[in-house]
Amino acid sequence: MREQPEQQAPPVQRLRIRYAKRGRLRFTSHRDFSRAFERALVRARVPMAYSSGFNPHPRISYAGAAPTGAASEAEYLEIGLATRTDPDDVRRELDAVMPDGLDVVAVAESPGGALADLLTASRWRIDTQADPTALAEAVPVFLAADSVLVERMTKKGMREFDCRAAVHDLAADGSSLELVLHHTVPAVRPDDVLSGLRGLTGLEVPGAPLLTRTGQGVLDVGSGELADPLG
Known part of the structure; x- marks a missing residue:
């Protein structure tokens, strides 16, 4: 039998992020964006919390993504962190490493509840x-x-x-x-x-x-x- 994987600790903080898709980056698919965003999290050294299981992945919840080809000033997602971090530091560091046209507009601490219920x-x-x-x-x-x-x-x-x-x-x-x-x-x-x-x-x-x-x-x-x- 496969050895059970180590259980990850739950997030200690959740942040909600508003981002924009501008210019030619409006043609970015949701899958392309999620890959770019996960790379940016690594480059910005955001202390992400991870899921448990055999294939741990960073705790990211996407909601209400615009269709491919549409520009947007109001896209949202939520991330779970392993250590508490200042939301404005996360916004600044993430925006600096995101591709031009995918811009982090605002970051705020989540009060709880489902992000999708607010969209x-x-x-x-x-x-x-x-x-x-x-x-x-x-x-x-x-x-x-x-x-x-x-x-x-x-x-x-x-x-x-x-x-x-x-x-x-x-x-x-x-x-x-x-x-x-x-x-x-x-x-x-x-x-x-x-x-x-x-x-x-x-x-x-x-x-x-x-x-x-x-x-x-x-x-x-x-x-x-x-x-x-x-x-």
């Missing part, structure tokens, strides 16, 4: 080359619809779902859209909303739009504000 909605900006007048006319038609069905290829094949139900707010700003999305299952993405606008109104959106997540958190339905997960 229930996202605010997006969609920059397009669409005609501003056509865009402004399409938005109220979309918002007035009871449902807007779209199709997208998933890991389980082509799937049809209602993208309207996830939209809390949608507004035109010139040739751009400001969008607030509830996190639903299946997840509705900003490009799904664009597909819904095209299918419902015939809106023409030439070229590839730039998707940028500008915020993420718990949505206050009354005010439309997102609570800061690090607050």
Whole structure:
């Protein structure tokens, strides 16, 4: 029988980290980012806690990652540490060794609970080359619809779902859209909303739009504000 591995001590501190994906690094997949981040933890000498078992790995919890190709100013993860460390020191040391375009924005001590429970909605900006007048006319038609069905290829094949139900707010700003999305299952993405606008109104959106997540958190339905997960 294999000898049982040594049990690792639980983390003595948990830190929540907000990071950004900018420029060409928006094309980084979640797997690519996780590899880059784990290398950065080693280079920054962050005192990570590790899981127990035959293949110990650093205690990192990812939540609500943006789709590949989307830029973001509000991505979040949580790490467990083996010794207590000043959060600002971790932010400074990590940001110094991360690739340009993957930037550590803020680090705060976790008060406990699940990080995913604090990420229930996202605010997006969609920059397009669409005609501003056509865009402004399409938005109220979309918002007035009871449902807007779209199709997208998933890991389980082509799937049809209602993208309207996830939209809390949608507004035109010139040739751009400001969008607030509830996190639903299946997840509705900003490009799904664009597909819904095209299918419902015939809106023409030439070229590839730039998707940028500008915020993420718990949505206050009354005010439309997102609570800061690090607050």
